[in-house]
Amino acid sequence: MSFDLGLDGKRALVTGGTRGAGAAAARALAAAGARVAVTARTVPQHGTGTIQYIAADLLTAQGCAKVAEEVIATFGGIDILVNMLGGSSAPGGGFAALTDEEWQKEIDHNLMPAVRLDRVLLPSMIAQGAGVIVHVTSIQHELPLPESTTAYAAAKAALSTYSKSLSKEVTPKGIRVVRVSPGWIETDAAVALAERLAKDAGTDYEGGKRIIMNSLGGIPLGRPVKPDEVADLITFLVSPRAAAITGTEYVIDGGTVPTA
Template sequence: MILDLQLSGLRAVVTGGTLGLGAAVVEALVEAGARVVTAARSKPVHPVEGVTYVSADLSTAEGAALLAEAALEALGGVDIVINALGGSNTPQGGFAAITDAHWFAELNLNLMPAVRLDRALLPAMLSQGSGVVIHVSSIQRVLPLTESTTAYAAAKGALTTYSKALAREVTPKGVRVLSVAPGWIETEASVAFAERMAAQAGTDYEGGKQMIMDWLGGIPVGRPAKPREVADLIVFLASPRSASIAGAEYRIDGGTVPTVV
């Protein structure tokens, strides 16, 4: 028996939907019957039939506005907003290597797209008295790697705090807000990173994966998550099956975080 997520015909907007986790979320939503608009700077290598793809740089205010306008035009309204966009380009070297430009770049990629898109789309959701907003944060907010992810972790920490504040404001008006905090996901970007680490250490990809897991203090399930595993959780939380869940953050990290948070 296949669980019906009751998403058929619902209108969804996904950020970063051409690669990695975002692409997996788009695929899962479409399989569940949702209508989807998504945006990213890159074109999809394997576009999903029926999905509206918008070319936009969501790290800018103009890009977020372009996606919001395209979504409202294509869908006539929005029921689900999933901010899956994120990443880090800050160099290694600890706090001293992080310039103002790096800080602003991390905030503009990992926090502001959600803030801007919510500001553009939430009014319509509040007018209809229903909707779901999900922000993808990260376990890095509680487990930062000081050598390389301080700014990224801080931006994701801000996203989680923003999500909680937004939930308290709009949940009583019919719009649920949640966040999901993945651990290491085996996306295209993380595979490339593991391969670079492996090359530098003179080992293979599996050796590179093990290096990253060691940096994280270990992953008890023994591997990074697959994008679709995280996407399935997100899509379930976005569905009417989760109608009583609001204001919470769900961690999916294979047991990486060793404490209760």
């Protein structure tokens, strides 16, 4: 039996798609036959033929509008939107360290880019009666770390709730909305963190990984999730093979979340 995902010629936008799981998702979609646009604040000067790059700051309304305009102008429409952008710059120290400014940064980084891009790109999806939106959340909205991820986790929880509401509104119009909730992903940044922790603790890289896994309460799989594994899940979910899947959240965390 062939397992062609049916993505040939589909027009996709991946935010935060130059590094880590975002870059892996862009590559996977392109390999499956999609025409892919990637946006980030800093991008390569030239595309690869199947991947085009758009430089923009999605933390602003103007940046989101610019991306939407360029995608529509380049592709003539959009079939797939993968909102990968996210992250945290909040300081450790629990609730007392989170000023109004820090809270706003987390919301601007982890919620508003998805909200704004959906708002400007959904009309073209609705007009064609088809499309898929993936919002990448995080298991942190279920397992926040009080010392360091309270604001990030809250922003991702807001993204998750918004996604569910959006799916109920637009699924009857032919637009699927799906959430993907990763655990710890072994990106370059994660490797650097593990190496730093390992050095501070006088251990090796595997020991550094164990420090991180222990802070999460353990990962039954015994390792972080790989960027390509997250990308493969996203690629399946945006394909016609997943045509009946909408409004749900798919956790990919190696078993970190201890409940179903």
